[in-house]
Amino acid sequence: MNAARRTGGRLGNWAALLWPALLLICLIPGVLPGLINPLGLGNVGAFEPPLWRLTLTHLGLVLLSCVIVLGLGLPLAVAVTRARRDALRQLAETLVGLGQTVPTLAVLALAVPVLGFGWAPTLLGLIAYGLVPVVSNAVVGLRGVSPGALDAARGMGMSARQRLWRVELPLARPVILAGVRTSTVYNVGTATVGAALGAGGLGEPIINGLSQQNTALVLTGAVLAALLALSLDALMSLFAAPH
Amino acid sequence: MQAVLLLAALPMLAGAWLPWVLLRPNRLAPGEYLRLPPVWVAALLVLALLPLAAARWRPALTWVPATLALLLAVWLLGTRTGAALVGQAAFARASAASGAWLTLLGAGVALYGARLCTRAAGRPAWTGLLWAAGVGALLLNGTLSNWSVLVEARSEGPRWVQELAQHLRLVSTALGLAVLIGAPLAVWASGRERVAAAVLGVANAVQTIPSLALLGLLIAPLSALANAFPALRSAGVSGIGVAPALTAMTLYALLPVLRNGVVALLGVPAGAVDAARGMGMTAAQRFWRVELPLALPVWLSGVRQAAVLLVGVAAVASLIGAGGLGTYIFKGLQSAATDLILLGAVPAALLAVAVDAALRGLETLLGRRLGRAA
Amino acid sequence: MIELHHLEKRFGGSLAVQDLNLIFPDGELTALLGPSGCGKTTTLRMINRLTEPSGGRVLLGGQDTRTLKPEALRRGIGYVIQQVGLFPHLNVAQNVATVPDLLGRDRRATAARVDELLDLVGLDPDTFRHKRPGELSGGQAQRVGVARALAADPPVLLMDEPFGALDPLARDRLQDAFRDIQRRLRKTVVMVTHDIDEALRLGDRVALMNAGRLEQFGTPDDLIYRPVSDFVRQFLGEDAALRQLAGQPVGRFMVALHGPDGLQPGRAGTGGAASPLPAVAVEETLNARSALSVLLREGTDRLTVTRGGQPVGTVGWHDLRASGPERP
Numbered sequence: 001m002n003a004a005r006r007t008g009g010r011l012g013n014w015a016a017l018l019w020p021a022l023l024l025i026c027l028i029p030g031v032l033p034g035l036i037n038p039l040g041l042g043n044v045g046a047f048e049p050p051l052w053r054l055t056l057t058h059l060g061l062v063l064l065s066c067v068i069v070l071g072l073g074l075p076l077a078v079a080v081t082r083a084r085r086d087a088l089r090q091l092a093e094t095l096v097g098l099g100q101t102v103p104t105l106a107v108l109a110l111a112v113p114v115l116g117f118g119w120a121p122t123l124l125g126l127i128a129y130g131l132v133p134v135v136s137n138a139v140v141g142l143r144g145v146s147p148g149a150l151d152a153a154r155g156m157g158m159s160a161r162q163r164l165w166r167v168e169l170p171l172a173r174p175v176i177l178a179g180v181r182t183s184t185v186y187n188v189g190t191a192t193v194g195a196a197l198g199a200g201g202l203g204e205p206i207i208n209g210l211s212q213q214n215t216a217l218v219l220t221g222a223v224l225a226a227l228l229a230l231s232l233d234a235l236m237s238l239f240a241a242p243h
Numbered sequence: 244m245q246a247v248l249l250l251a252a253l254p255m256l257a258g259a260w261l262p263w264v265l266l267r268p269n270r271l272a273p274g275e276y277l278r279l280p281p282v283w284v285a286a287l288l289v290l291a292l293l294p295l296a297a298a299r300w301r302p303a304l305t306w307v308p309a310t311l312a313l314l315l316a317v318w319l320l321g322t323r324t325g326a327a328l329v330g331q332a333a334f335a336r337a338s339a340a341s342g343a344w345l346t347l348l349g350a351g352v353a354l355y356g357a358r359l360c361t362r363a364a365g366r367p368a369w370t371g372l373l374w375a376a377g378v379g380a381l382l383l384n385g386t387l388s389n390w391s392v393l394v395e396a397r398s399e400g401p402r403w404v405q406e407l408a409q410h411l412r413l414v415s416t417a418l419g420l421a422v423l424i425g426a427p428l429a430v431w432a433s434g435r436e437r438v439a440a441a442v443l444g445v446a447n448a449v450q451t452i453p454s455l456a457l458l459g460l461l462i463a464p465l466s467a468l469a470n471a472f473p474a475l476r477s478a479g480v481s482g483i484g485v486a487p488a489l490t491a492m493t494l495y496a497l498l499p500v501l502r503n504g505v506v507a508l509l510g511v512p513a514g515a516v517d518a519a520r521g522m523g524m525t526a527a528q529r530f531w532r533v534e535l536p537l538a539l540p541v542w543l544s545g546v547r548q549a550a551v552l553l554v555g556v557a558a559v560a561s562l563i564g565a566g567g568l569g570t571y572i573f574k575g576l577q578s579a580a581t582d583l584i585l586l587g588a589v590p591a592a593l594l595a596v597a598v599d600a601a602l603r604g605l606e607t608l609l610g611r612r613l614g615r616a617a
Numbered sequence: 618m619i620e621l622h623h624l625e626k627r628f629g630g631s632l633a634v635q636d637l638n639l640i641f642p643d644g645e646l647t648a649l650l651g652p653s654g655c656g657k658t659t660t661l662r663m664i665n666r667l668t669e670p671s672g673g674r675v676l677l678g679g680q681d682t683r684t685l686k687p688e689a690l691r692r693g694i695g696y697v698i699q700q701v702g703l704f705p706h707l708n709v710a711q712n713v714a715t716v717p718d719l720l721g722r723d724r725r726a727t728a729a730r731v732d733e734l735l736d737l738v739g740l741d742p743d744t745f746r747h748k749r750p751g752e753l754s755g756g757q758a759q760r761v762g763v764a765r766a767l768a769a770d771p772p773v774l775l776m777d778e779p780f781g782a783l784d785p786l787a788r789d790r791l792q793d794a795f796r797d798i799q800r801r802l803r804k805t806v807v808m809v810t811h812d813i814d815e816a817l818r819l820g821d822r823v824a825l826m827n828a829g830r831l832e833q834f835g836t837p838d839d840l841i842y843r844p845v846s847d848f849v850r851q852f853l854g855e856d857a858a859l860r861q862l863a864g865q866p867v868g869r870f871m872v873a874l875h876g877p878d879g880l881q882p883g884r885a886g887t888g889g890a891a892s893p894l895p896a897v898a899v900e901e902t903l904n905a906r907s908a909l910s911v912l913l914r915e916g917t918d919r920l921t922v923t924r925g926g927q928p929v930g931t932v933g934w935h936d937l938r939a940s941g942p943e944r945p
Contacts (some may be wrong), residue, residue, distance in 0.1 A: 039467060087244045087359050094355065101599045103555030104454075106588035109572045113581040189453030193559065196576060206459045210562040215466040222459030226452040233451045514700025518762075520667055521696030521775070522716050523688045536706045612706075 015234035023227040027052045032220055042209075042216035049200075055224060058201035061119060061194070062187045062232070065126035069183060073131050074176070077138030078164065092135060099132040104193045112197055122194030122201075129190045130183040137179025141172030181236040188229040192221075202228065244302070244360055248295045251353035255291035255312065258345030259284045263319065266327045269334040270391070270580055276340055277327055283319055287346060290315060294353045303364040306371060309357040313350035314377040316343065321386035328389050338391040338582060392589075395582040403571075407590060410567035413485070413557045414598075417492035418550050425497045429504025429542075430530070439505050446502040454495065454556055461491035462563065488565035492556055496549035503545020507538035540610040547602035554595040558587070568594070618643050618678060619664060619773065619805060625672035626659050626829075633659045635829045637673070641822075643772075644803040648810055648820030652852070656829040657809045661775050664807065665691045677773065692716055695766030695774040695804070699781045701758045703750035709735070709761050710746045716769040727768075734764040739794050756787035763795065767802070776808040780815065792819060813853060817841075818864030825849055837861055859906050862937060867908040868901030870937055871922040871930035894928055895919040901929060909937055 026032045032051065033044040080089040107128060111121035145168050153167045169176075195203025202225040209217030259279065267274030279287070293308035324337035339347075358371040387393055396403055432438045449457070465487045511534050519533045561569030571587030574580070619641040626634040634656040641647045649657040662668040664675055666687045675682045682690055703712050710731045717727040732742040738760040750758060759779060766774055779795075780788045796819055799806060810816050816823050817837045825832045825840060832852075833845045841857045844850040854860070898921040899908050908920060912934065919933040 039463075085246065087247045087356065088250075090359060091247050091250070091352070091355060098596065101551050101595045102592040103558050103595055105555060105558045105569065105572060106592040106595075109576060109584045109588045110592075112576065112579075112584060117576075117579075185451050189455065192453045192455040196573065203455055206455055207562065209459070210462075213563075215463050218459040219463045222456035222463075225456035226460065229451045229453055229456075230448070512700070512702070512705070514698060514702030515704050516702075517667070517698055517700070518696065518702025518765075519704075521665060521691055521694075521698070521702075522765075523691030523693075523719060525688050528719065533704055537704070 013238070015230070016238050019227055019231040019234050023055075023224070023231050026224060026227060027055060032223065036216050036219050036223075039216065039219075042214040044214075044216045044220055051220070051224065054200060054202050054204060054221075055228065057199075058188070058191055058203075058225070058228060061123060061126060061191045061199065061201060062184060065123055065130050065187055066180070066184050068127050069130035069134050070180065072127070073134035074138060076131075077135050077142060081139055081142040089139065092139065096132050096136045099128060104129065104190050105196065108190075108193055108197055117198040119194075119199045121197050122191060122199035125194065126187050126190055130187050133179045133182040133186065134176070135179075137182070138172065138176045141175030141179075142168055144175065145171045177236075177239060181233065184236060185229055185233045188225065188232060192225050244298050244305075244356055244363065245295065247356035247359065248298050248305070248353060251309075251349045251351075251356055252291045252295055253349065254345040255349030255353070256288060258342045258347075258349060259287035259291065261342030261345060262340040263342040263346075264323050264327045265338045265340045266331070267336050267338070268332065270336045270395070270582060271578065274336075277323070279319065279323065279342070286315065287312075287319075291349065294357060298356070298360055302360040303366050305357040305360040306354070306373070309350065309353040310370075310374045310377065312353055313347070313374045314381070316346045316350050317378055317381050318386060319343075320347075320390060321381060321388075324391070325386075325389040336391040336394060336582065337389060391582045392585045395586055399571075399586065403586065406566055406568055406570055406587075407594075409565075410554075410557050410569075410591070410594065413489065413492065413560065413565060413567055414550065414553045417489055417496050417553055417557075418546070420489075420493040421496035421500050421549060422546060424493070425500035425504060428497075429501050429508060432501070433505045433508035439509060442501060442505055446498050449498055454552070455559055457495060458491045458556065458559060461494055462487045465490060484563065485565050488557075488560035488563055492553055492560060495556055496553050499545040499549040499552070500542075503548070504538070504542050507541035507545070508534060510541060511537045540606055543602065543606050543609060547599060547606065550598045550602060551595050554591060554598060558591050618676075619807065620676040620679075621660070621664075621673065622676065623673035624660065624663060624670055624675065626656070626663060626668060627671040632829050634663070637826075637829075637831055639824055639831060639834060641805060641807055643805050645821040646799055646804075646806040646808060646819055647822045647824055648808050648816035649824050649826065650810055650813065650816040650820075650852075651826035651832075653811060655826040657811075657826050658777055660826070661777055661807055661809045664773075665694045665696060665775055667691075692720055692769065693771050693773070695769075695771045697759075697762050697766045697774065697776040697779045699778040701750075701755075701762040701782075703753075703758055703761060703765070705750050707750075708746070709740075709748050709750070709753075712750065712761060713765045713768050715765060720769055722769075730768065731764075734767055735761075737767070737798060738764045740764075754787070755783050756791055759783065759791060760794070763798070767804075772805060774804045774806045776806065778809055778811070781810070781812070788815075795819065813857070814860050814864060817857070817861045825852065827852075859909070862905035862909060863907075865905045866901060867899060867903050867905045867920075867922060867932055868924075868930075870905055870908075871901065871932040872936060873930040874928060894921045895931060897921065898923050898928065900924070905937055908932060 029050065036044055076092065079085070080092045104125065108121055108125040111124045115121040115124060149167055149171065150163060153163045158166065191199065191201050192203035192206060195201055195207045202221050205217045205221030206225070207221075209215060209219075209221065261278075262276035263279050264277040265274050266277055278284075290308055290312040294305050294312070297305040297308050320339055320343050324339075327337040328335055354371070354374055358368070361368060361371060381387055388397070429442075432442045452460075515533055515537065516529065519529045524532065557565070557567045558569035558572060561567045561573060568587045568591045571583050572591070573587075575583030575585075575587060621637050621639040624634060624637040624639075625632065637656075637660060649660060651657045659668055663670045664677075664682070666675075666682060677690070677694075703709075704715070707715075710728070713731045713734055714727045717730065731746070735742040735745055740757060740760055745753075745757070745761075750761070753761065759782075762779070766776075780791050783791060792815065799819075808816075808819065820837060822835060823837055823840050824834045827848055833840055833849050835843070838861075840849060840853060841861055844853070895917060897911065897915045897917055899911055901922045901924050911920060912918070919931050921928050922930045922932055
């Protein structure tokens with residue numbers, strides 16, 4: 001069991017090196033077109049904006065939404081898990097469940113009439129979708145704190161605030177971090193769909209390629225988006241690995 | 244409950260003041276915002292606060308003002324759009340504006356809070372569904388027929404029904420194929436420790452890949468095949484159209500079906516399997532009488548996840564000419580026509596929710612039949 | 618009768634069981650005892666071919682088990698395991714009826730049989746028939762497990778640490794119940810256990826295994842009073858005799874009174890003359906070890922044994938010795 005976890009950890013470390021390295025190599029101008037063009041699926045030339053700019057836009061959107069999601073989601077989860085807030089918690093859980101169900105494209109498209117085209121509706125969608133795993137994991141984590149530990153903390157004379165900071169949040173941390181990891185990785189995918197609303201990012205070559213029937217273009221975007229998701233997942237697993 | 248109903252009251256209070264109807268000379272042009280007459284603003288304000296009061300004094304009756312609030316909002320949307328269009332040209336469109344949306348949102352949350360109240364009071368749950376009957380009646384008697392989205396739907400008419408059917412067809416075909424392929428594979432893999440571990444590892448890695456990217460990655464080999472063997476292209480294999488979309492969707496749905504199948508079959512209690520063997524059940528009897536019934540609820544939740552994912556992926560698949568509700572979303576996005584977007588996005592969202600609820604119900608039913616609920 | 622001839626099981630390079638020769642007599646309960654990893658469970662599972670032997674033969678009623686289809690063999694053998702392994706998706710009656718169903722027996726007859734078996738294991742059929750395994754306590758679940766194993770009335774019962782997962786109180790009760798059932802049914806039972814008390818209490822015979830080999834096979838008395846090796850003595854412990862006593866009611870050791878006149882029986886009252894009953898009395902259901910403790914505490918040689926307060930016999934040091942216990 002221990003040995004298995006250790007090898008798993010070592011594999012995780014390798015993945016955290018491998019995927020970002022592959023991503024960076026693919027971003028060197030000319031490398032990816034050089035690999036894809038010989039497949040005879042279509043033609044990819046120089047990109048305008050260049051691929052690394054698309055990747056940065058994508059990454060920026062994801063990370064920005066991640067920060068906002070943490071700022072909104074954690075207080076929300078803490079608020080609904082306090083005593084006698086059962087009804088609010090149920091509402092939050094229902095909304096979170098709804099968020100998991102409704103298709104990404106539908107939500108992003110519905111944001112367009114309100115916010116117009118561009119990155120704004122995509123960011124809204126990223127926040128809405130990103131909240132889902134963060135809130136649900138934080139609620140599960142906070143509710144999973146053992147009543148014994150809480151009782152002991154109360155018995156020691158901790159105030160509600162001290163209990164939250166010294167007992168509940170530290171104990172729930174692994175579950176919350178796992179939620180942040182899921183949220184970030186899923187948002188790489190959501191941001192891809194955001195290209196349909198003109199948000200830029202790595203979805204742009206995919207969407208353009210699909211509508212122009214240029215599979216090479218599709219492949220370029222798909223490879224980079226997949227590598228970005230795998231890289232973020234591997235990198236975050238270094239921090240979010242459960243104890 | 245109070246907190247939930249307060250959350251419901253806020254958007255309703257704001258919505259009553261905000262503009263309700265956007266009137267435009269045609270579906271693309273900018274238009275003017277119309278507010279509600281003061282009488283209705285007052286009525287809405289009262290109905291926004293009534294559920295709060297009801298929850299305080301008569302919790303079991305909270306559903307009455309909540310249902311009334313929703314029905315009034317829908318009725319107002321219908322009558323105000325109708326009133327706005329009086330004397331306008333045939334191309335004019337009256338859409339719902341921020342006030343209407345916020346009020347509907349608040350009324351929805353109020354209904355949710357009312358349901359919690361009903362449940363806490365131990366009353367029967369059917370009262371929580373009266374609103375659906377009311378909205379259905381308003382739809383059928385034509386009250387809503389001047390609302391721009393329904394105008395658009397009427398003009399699309401049979402074509403919209405076709406796209407919805409195509410959406411359903413894509414989802415059900417891909418799901419059916421995924422189950423047909425995935426179920427035997429899962430059974431095979433779960434019996435082999437290394438294969439099972441490999442399947443789970445690959446499934447988890449592939450799950451991190453964005454769905455759009457995966458769709459793209461899956462289309463590439465098909466497209467390459469079609470290029471290399473022109474004969475295949477005439478057989479329907481190519482980078483665009485229904486065939487590649489279905490292939491990609493099937494492979495996409497295969498993952499949750501396969502992964503949950505393996506997890507479910509591995510999760511069958513070892514004691515039950517050993518006892519079944521010791522009693523003299525053959526491998527086939529063991530599978531059908533013990534392993535499958537015990538694995539089914541967990542497995543079914545994988546099928547549900549796959550179905551919900553597919554509703555979303557099918558919307559994207561319209562990009563490669565597979566049709567479906569996504570057609571309206573992309574058409575609407577290209578021409579900046581909000582009503583078209585709504586015509587695609589709202590049914591797609593409702594479809595996902597309905598599929599989820601239906602399969603979830605089946606899971607609960609099976610779980611109870613199969614002894615998980617105890 | 619189950620016979621093991623030169624039975625052997627190899628896992629990779631290591632021998633889990635080697636050259637095992639054993640005969641489990643008909644109608645008796647044999648405890649397969651030994652430290653963990655000694656091969657006792659492997660031996661049990663080779664009898665119904667859940668584990669295939671690497672060498673040697675298993676004869677069941679004189680027939681080599683290899684000549685039977687494994688499924689057919691297992692349907693004729695009851696099987697009870699520590700995890701119970703009730704099927705959570707079936708109710709109690711359906712669980713018990715599993716093997717009769719597999720054998721294609723008549724439904725109505727099976728239903729009657731199920732009720733009879735639930736009665737036998739001490740569960741009220743009307744209360745328990747339609748319960749789900751999830752609603753049962755550990756002890757109740759294992760009672761159903763025993764009923765299920767007996768459903769097709771197999772002559773042989775294999776039990777793998779059947780009471781190992783229960784709390785001490787439930788284990789005691791279930792051991793008592795099972796001893797009564799076995800006294801009535803007289804099945805040929807092989808029970809794997811690592812619990813010495815259980816082996817001494819339930820076993821007509823005990824087969825003590827160590828490192829894949831048989832150390833000693835005999836009655837509990839044989840193992841306690843005539844151990845063949847240091848391992849046997851050490852494994853049973855210096856207090857083995859006390860442990861054996863702990864598992865038996867003192868009534869089994871007593872010398873019964875002859876008549877209702879309260880006179881000492883002939884054997885104890887050597888002169889034949891009437892002598893008064895010992896002053897200290899214990900109930901016949903008290904375990905023999907506690908009775909021994911009372912003898913020590915009171916500094917006396919004999920105790921009166923009572924049933925419901927009425928004297929029915931007496932017991933002394935000699936009666937509690939090894940030669941004393943009459944085997945049921």
